[in-house]
Amino acid sequence: YTKERIAQLEARDSLKGWKFEAGEVVANKEINRLQILFDEKPEEEVRNVLKRNGFKWACSQKAWQRLLNQNAIFAAKRVLKSFGKEIKV
Numbered sequence: 001y002t003k004e005r006i007a008q009l010e011a012r013d014s015l016k017g018w019k020f021e022a023g024e025v026v027a028n029k030e031i032n033r034l035q036i037l038f039d040e041k042p043e044e045e046v047r048n049v050l051k052r053n054g055f056k057w058a059c060s061q062k063a064w065q066r067l068l069n070q071n072a073i074f075a076a077k078r079v080l081k082s083f084g085k086e087i088k089v
Helices: 002-013 044-053 072-084
Strands: 016-020 023-028 033-036 056-059 063-067
Touching: 033 072, 044 072, 063 072
Parallel strands: none
Antiparallel strands: 016 023, 023 033, 033 063, 056 063
């Protein structure tokens, strides 16, 4: 278990964010969250999809976020792809 956890932490530390056409995804390692930042308030449909994929609005961060892990990366890509946002990793 310890070796597996170390590998997970190392993978998390190597995560980088990426930009898409209406904002960016940030791997905020200080608070251990994957954050999606939009240039403008996303439409209700987008917000609902974010919620269904485990993202919650954080007023203090002005970002949609969830725990920083590999599942969060997959969820963020799935959300953006579902709305045809260009994903540049």
